Every structure is written in C-alpha cells, then in structure tokens.
Amino acid sequence: MPCFAPPTTLAHRLRAAARRMAAPLAAAMMSALALTDLSAAAADDPGLVEIRTASAVASTAPVFPQDLKPRTVRLPDEWAETLPQADGPVWYRLEFTLPASHVTPSPLMAAYIERACSTAQVWLNGNLVFSGGHMTEPVTRSCFYPQLVVLPHALLNPQGNLLDIKVQGHALQHVASRQRAGGLSAVLVGPHTLLADLQARHTFWNVSLVQVISAMLVPVGIVMLGMGWQDRRSPWLIHFGLLAIGWAALSARLWWRDPPWDNATSEFLVCVGFGVLVALAIQFLVRYAALRSTKLEIGLLAQCVLVPASLALAGPERLYTATSGWYLLLSAEVMAAVTLYLRVTWRKGIDGRADFWPMAFMLMGVGVLVLVDLATQHGLVTLLPVHVLHFSMPLMFIAVGVRQIQVFGRALQVAEASRNSLESRINEVTAEIERNFSQMAELRVEQVTEKERKRIAADLHDDLGAKLLTIVHTSESERISTLAREALEEMRLSVRGLTGKPMQVADALADWRAETVSRLSQANIEADWRSPTEDVHQQLSARAFVQTTRILREAVSNIIKHSGASHCKVRCSIGEHDFVLVVQDNGKGIPMELDGKLDRGHGMASMKHRAKQMQGQCLVESGPGYGTVIRLTLPL
Amino acid sequence: MNKILLLEDLPEIRAWVKALVTQVFPQAQISESARVHDALALISAERFDVALVDLGLPDGSGVDVVAALRDTQPEAQSVVVTIHDDDDHLFPALQAGAFGYLLKEQPREHFVEQLRRISQGEPPLTPSIARRVIAYFAAQNKPQERPQNLPHVSLTDRENEVLLWVAKGFTLPEIGTQLNLSRHTIADYVKQIYRKLNVSSRAEAALEAQRLGLFRR
Numbered sequence: 001m002p003c004f005a006p007p008t009t010l011a012h013r014l015r016a017a018a019r020r021m022a023a024p025l026a027a028a029m030m031s032a033l034a035l036t037d038l039s040a041a042a043a044d045d046p047g048l049v050e051i052r053t054a055s056a057v058a059s060t061a062p063v064f065p066q067d068l069k070p071r072t073v074r075l076p077d078e079w080a081e082t083l084p085q086a087d088g089p090v091w092y093r094l095e096f097t098l099p100a101s102h103v104t105p106s107p108l109m110a111a112y113i114e115r116a117c118s119t120a121q122v123w124l125n126g127n128l129v130f131s132g133g134h135m136t137e138p139v140t141r142s143c144f145y146p147q148l149v150v151l152p153h154a155l156l157n158p159q160g161n162l163l164d165i166k167v168q169g170h171a172l173q174h175v176a177s178r179q180r181a182g183g184l185s186a187v188l189v190g191p192h193t194l195l196a197d198l199q200a201r202h203t204f205w206n207v208s209l210v211q212v213i214s215a216m217l218v219p220v221g222i223v224m225l226g227m228g229w230q231d232r233r234s235p236w237l238i239h240f241g242l243l244a245i246g247w248a249a250l251s252a253r254l255w256w257r258d259p260p261w262d263n264a265t266s267e268f269l270v271c272v273g274f275g276v277l278v279a280l281a282i283q284f285l286v287r288y289a290a291l292r293s294t295k296l297e298i299g300l301l302a303q304c305v306l307v308p309a310s311l312a313l314a315g316p317e318r319l320y321t322a323t324s325g326w327y328l329l330l331s332a333e334v335m336a337a338v339t340l341y342l343r344v345t346w347r348k349g350i351d352g353r354a355d356f357w358p359m360a361f362m363l364m365g366v367g368v369l370v371l372v373d374l375a376t377q378h379g380l381v382t383l384l385p386v387h388v389l390h391f392s393m394p395l396m397f398i399a400v401g402v403r404q405i406q407v408f409g410r411a412l413q414v415a416e417a418s419r420n421s422l423e424s425r426i427n428e429v430t431a432e433i434e435r436n437f438s439q440m441a442e443l444r445v446e447q448v449t450e451k452e453r454k455r456i457a458a459d460l461h462d463d464l465g466a467k468l469l470t471i472v473h474t475s476e477s478e479r480i481s482t483l484a485r486e487a488l489e490e491m492r493l494s495v496r497g498l499t500g501k502p503m504q505v506a507d508a509l510a511d512w513r514a515e516t517v518s519r520l521s522q523a524n525i526e527a528d529w530r531s532p533t534e535d536v537h538q539q540l541s542a543r544a545f546v547q548t549t550r551i552l553r554e555a556v557s558n559i560i561k562h563s564g565a566s567h568c569k570v571r572c573s574i575g576e577h578d579f580v581l582v583v584q585d586n587g588k589g590i591p592m593e594l595d596g597k598l599d600r601g602h603g604m605a606s607m608k609h610r611a612k613q614m615q616g617q618c619l620v621e622s623g624p625g626y627g628t629v630i631r632l633t634l635p636l
Numbered sequence: 637m638n639k640i641l642l643l644e645d646l647p648e649i650r651a652w653v654k655a656l657v658t659q660v661f662p663q664a665q666i667s668e669s670a671r672v673h674d675a676l677a678l679i680s681a682e683r684f685d686v687a688l689v690d691l692g693l694p695d696g697s698g699v700d701v702v703a704a705l706r707d708t709q710p711e712a713q714s715v716v717v718t719i720h721d722d723d724d725h726l727f728p729a730l731q732a733g734a735f736g737y738l739l740k741e742q743p744r745e746h747f748v749e750q751l752r753r754i755s756q757g758e759p760p761l762t763p764s765i766a767r768r769v770i771a772y773f774a775a776q777n778k779p780q781e782r783p784q785n786l787p788h789v790s791l792t793d794r795e796n797e798v799l800l801w802v803a804k805g806f807t808l809p810e811i812g813t814q815l816n817l818s819r820h821t822i823a824d825y826v827k828q829i830y831r832k833l834n835v836s837s838r839a840e841a842a843l844e845a846q847r848l849g850l851f852r853r
Binding site: 458461462465466468469470472473474484485488489492496506507509510511512513514517518521529 | 646648649652692719720721722740741743762763764767802803804805806807809810
C-alpha cells in the first residue's frame, strides 16, 4: 500500500485527498452565505415589501378572531421564544400596502413566506388564498418548505390590505429539534416572478438538493453493503452502508410531509433513528480503526433501546428536553469516536497517515456541523436560512463512501497482485517440490540399490567366499586350490564392481602399481613402472577399475608364469578421454599357434574381450625372442 | 610368543590357520573360538600375546574383540584374518587397534611370510588403507572438524612422507630405497602410523561415548 510509495507521491496524494474532501464542505459554506445574501438582496428590491411586524393571537377560530386582544410581534416570530407552550394554531394579521407599480399592467403579486412551521393557511382581505395542508393532526410537516402565496388582483386593495396567516405548529417541547418548533418568518410581498425565483432557490438548497444527495446515499450504502458482504474482513463497510442508508431513510422526513401519524410519533422516530445512526457511526469508526470492543457493542445496542425507552418515559411534554439531552450525549459520543479513530490512525505511522488527513478533514467538518447544529438547537445561534447539516452530512457520507470504494479498489488491486505473486510462488514451490521429489526418489532408488548390492556382496562373501576358501585350503589338488583362489579373487572383484564407488584414476593407478610391483618383485622380475602421479583428476567407474585390474592381473600372471622375463616395463599415459597402459616384458614372447593366432591359453582372448566390453581395445604384439607388448587403451 | 587366540567360525579354515600359526610359533599355546562371545570370555580370563581375529562372525564383528583386547590387554597384538580386502572392512579394525591383516585365501607360504613379518613388527599397508589414514588425519587436523578436548595426535613429517609414497602405490622396499632408509626404519614408521591411528581413534571414540552419555543423562 502507500507505505511503499515515494514521499512525493504520498504528499501529492494527501493534498489531492484533502482537496477532494474539503470541496463539499467549502461548497456548503459558500452556498449558505450566498443564500443569506440573496434573501437580503431581495428584501432591498424596491418592488418588494418586507413585513416584519404582525398582530398575533393564539386561537383555533376559523377566521382571525376579532374578539381577542392580539399582541404585536416582530417577525420572524419563533414560538420557542415567544410562545414556548403554544401548539397553535396562531393567527397572524399582517397589514401592507402594495408598492407603487412601475409597470402597467401591474404584475401578478405574491406573498413569500420563507418559513411557516409546521404549516399555514393564508387569507387575503378575508378570502382564503392558500392552504399548506392538514391543520389538524397529523399536521402537514412543511417547516423546511418556503411557501409562495399568490395574491389575486381582484382581492387586493390599493391601500391597507390585510394578510391573515393561520399557523399550525408545535411547541418546542413537542419537537425533537428547534428547527421544527412552530414559528413564522418575515413575509415578503411583491411581484410573483421575483418571489417565485426566490422560492425556487430556497427550495433547491433546503429541499431538492438534500433529497438528491440523500437519494444518492442509498446506492452508496448498497454498494458498501455489497462490498462488506464480499469482504468479511472489513465489517466497517457493513456499518457504513447501514449508516448511509439509515441517514437517507431519516432524510425522507424532508419530503414526506404528510405521514399517516402525528407529530409526536414523527419526532419520536427521528430521535430513535439518530440513536441507531450514532451507534452505526461509532461502530464504523471503531472497526475502521481496527479496534473492537464487545462492551462497546453491547453499550451501543443498549443505548439504541434506551433512547426510545427514555423518550417514552419523558413523555411528549418533555420531548425536546429529552432529545436535546440525547443529542448532546450522542454528539459527544461521535466526537469521542472521531478522536479515537484519528488517534489510532495517526499512530499507525506513515501507512495510517495516508488515511489520516482525508478522514481528519471530513470528520472535523462533521464535528463543526454538529457543533453548529447543537448551538442552533440550544438557541445560541439564530436559525440559519439553510440547513447545512441536512445536505453536507450526506455529502460527507458520500465522500467517505468514495474513499472506502477507493480503498476497496486498491485492496482488490493489491489482492490481485499478491494473488499473482502467490500463484507464481506456488508454481515455483511446486516445481521445486517435484524436483526434490524426483531427486529423493532417485536417491531412494540409489539407496535401495546400494543396500541390495551390499546384501548380495555380504551373501557372496559369507556363502560363496567361505566355500571357495574351504576349497582353497582343503583341496588336495594344487590346480583346484589355485582355481578356487582365482575364483575368490574374481568374486571379490565382481562384488567391488557391484558395490564400489567411482574412484580417482590416480588412486586406481596406485593400487595397480602396488599390486603389480610387489607381485613382480616376489617373482624376482624387475619392475619399472612409470605413470603420471600429479594432476590426474579424472574418475574411473568401479566397473572399469575392476575390469582393468583383471586385465593387468592377467598380464602380470602371464609374465610371471610363462614369459621367463627378467624385466617388465609398465607405462601409463592419460589423455582427455582415455588412458593407455603399456606392459612390456623382455621374455620369450608368446608362441604362435598353427592358425596364426596368439595362444588362447594365455588369456589373451579374455583380456581383449574385457577391453571390448569397456569400448576399449587391447593390442598384443609378440614374437618369439622379442618379448611381449600389451597395449591397453580404455575410454575414461 | 606363547599364548595365541584364534577366532574363526569356519572349522576348516580355523584348522588351516592353526596349522600355519603353529608353523610360525611352534611353542605357542593356541586358544580357539568360533564366536565373538566366546572370544570375549577368553580375553577376560586369560592374557594373550597374539590374537588372530576373523571379522565376519555369526554373532558379531571381530572388530569388537580387537577393541576389547586393546582396552584390556594393550600389549597383545591383534591381527585381522579375513576374506575382505577392502578398506571399508579393514580400516575400522585398524582404528580399533589391529596391527595388520592377512587375507585368508593367500597361498600358505605367503600367509606364513606375512604373519612372520607382522609378528616381527612389519605390518602391511596398502595404498587404499594409506589413503584412508591420510584422509583421517587430515580431518583430525582441521580444528573446526575436530571436537574440543580431543588429544591432538599428529604424524611426523617422515611418517607422512611414507604414507604419501604408499598411497601412490610404492612398495615399502621401494620407499626405503627412495628415502635411503632401512627396511626396519620404514617398518617402524608404519607401526607408528598404526599406533597413532589407534590412539587418535580411541580418544575420539571415548569422547563420542562421553558425549552420548551426557546426552542420555
């Protein structure tokens, strides 16, 4: 992974990641500011009238109650502050005079109500011109929807128009979030085209965008779930997938304005949903940091149960207090998990740091948003015109999701690469094993053969050897004794040919020399042996050694028995691929037989035969009175 | 030479060897045995001057008898009498303390001659045995291959020289001529070589036994 990347690449990657992750945050902030500016700018337009005061009276009456004494309020009127106990409906009466029209005919007029929470009906000069939805439970939930009310020309007076707005909402204690407590914003009156534009923009930022982004979260979450399902070693992917889908589900409240249940149930569900989401978020962070704690898991699970239980216990009258407490606690938990995650990731060293910065940017962004939201909830900050949290959080999730996909993709690449290297390694090892196996099999065969040869050798010595030996020493006939002795020597040589290892030519020459010289000396024949003693490194197979020994022995025996020589010269020369042994005596030579061939009784035929067996040759030159020369050439 | 041990399992061969031994040592009292077990019993009961030991016996190897004799009666001279002429069989016997070897199938006069030479302190030495001895001492002189605490036995330059000549196939008389030394001096060198081979092998064996003992404990 990145730990192998050169530092420049790493830094580059970090910067790129930071840029990527910072972008949505910046966009969110900028757009919020831009929108605030936009509203302000619109208010300054000379064609628009901004109504900032109203007479308000809480009443369920079907029309503006004339009998009750209204109080004058400044708009926006937040019930959380002005009417903490009111659940509505509250009647507002706004008076306005149309701005002088610059164009004829006068354009279509409208009233723009940025926020009428939860919903409202509007009367113009006593005529119902707009209804936002159900005014009784389940009340339509339109807190985040700006309303545009068309003001028909026919109903407008040039002077002193009355705009009655009946707002149905909920007391702060009956909702889980200050943003959904009842209230009415300032009202803008002006040309419909201008205000429609304003409404469209506001709707886009507060509703449509959130809807789109939240909708995007669903496929991201599904992809995460799929990845987590595939890769069981990354359980955080499951948590993250559930978190994304859960958030998207919770965001559905923004466009599901008419759920079939009452406000208390909605608020209850949202708060419970947040408990679950926080549990998932914490699990994701902890598991992503490669940590695991069963206690934590049990705790989170218990919390998920505890949230609805405590809310039920607190009752609908203290919903806000209870949820505020929970939100504070949940936020603190998320912050703690974020801190833990960042700490662990940082400590992982350079490898972890590649992951640290992008995640740190995003998580710190989350932290800021959560703090802003908490401040809003507790009235420390006035309600922002745009709910940044609503669309920046899903953006954050998408960014994290993309990061996860990136990590997953890279892991796939790495897995593929390591699978390939593993495969080639396996092939190598397999080849090696096969090689070793065949070597071992050969070795085994050699061992078995060796063992068997040794056994045969031992048997030959013990049985045949002992019997031959007995014949040697018990036979009355000297001829039989000699034959048996020769047979014994033959047997010994044969066994050596069977069991012996290849030997150095130099060693073989030494053995032959010792035997030849001592035999000749014992027969009082002067021996003159010359052979190369240095720089002989060739090897001789046991069989070649044995056969050559036999030939040489035979030759020496012939000299001793038949030649009557007084001197014997042995010369040995070693070439690259063969060696030559020349045995020459000064004896009487080998008598020719009638057929012109050399005497077979002297074993010449067997010497030649043995030489031939070894792809060599044995030449005998002899003439009466000229001695004998035996020239033996054998391949090495 | 008055007490001789003869260890041979084949009765005919034993009789043959006994006859030849009597020829060389007419005064000798010969104790015969056909098994390693019996020979070991005889060794523990009596003292011998010479032991003629066969290697391949029904109940074991004559090498054990050679070793036992060296341990209990170092002055006794062990001579291996065998059908095996290869150094794989002979070298261990020489290491165990044998002072020479005789091949069983030799003609009577050769056998007698060789036995006489050995008893007079002229043991035989073939090129292949000489090569084994050279290799053995070469390994002994490599400090990394030699176990610690092993008494260092090394050959003199002359002994080495003799060994090298033998290994090249020169007969002892030839070497005597070559080095301008008498036959007896050469024989003395060969005796020393055998003795040192035995001493070194013995120390090595003792150390090996000690090591095995330590492991067993």
